[in-house]
Amino acid sequence: MKTAGKGLRGPWHFWGFYRTPEERHDKKAIERAIARCGEHVLMLDRLLADRPYLCGDRITLADIPAGTMLYRYYGLEITRPAAPNVDAWYARLRERPAYAAHVMVPFEELKGRLAF
8 A cells, every 4th residue: 555655646746737727737747757657557567467456356455545546547638558457457446336436536626726
């Protein structure tokens, strides 16, 4: 979980990319963050090469923090590395009713919005 939190969430830079109005984007920082996030996705892809979930055959607490970041990651128009094992894992997560109800919530109202 520590890796997922620092790896996916840390470099992801969602606030800087999505929440900040485009005219205020730090494009270099966003590019670096997206590239670093891609590196972590590839690390997850290697881990998932021989198992359906991060710790084996069943979903565990380890899948939750990393899995929650995937909804935003896959929902944005960014360049992503090919990660077929992560794609399959994300598909399995999306099939779960709790994931759909609690993670797959719209976030369009956050675009370009720094405050509420």
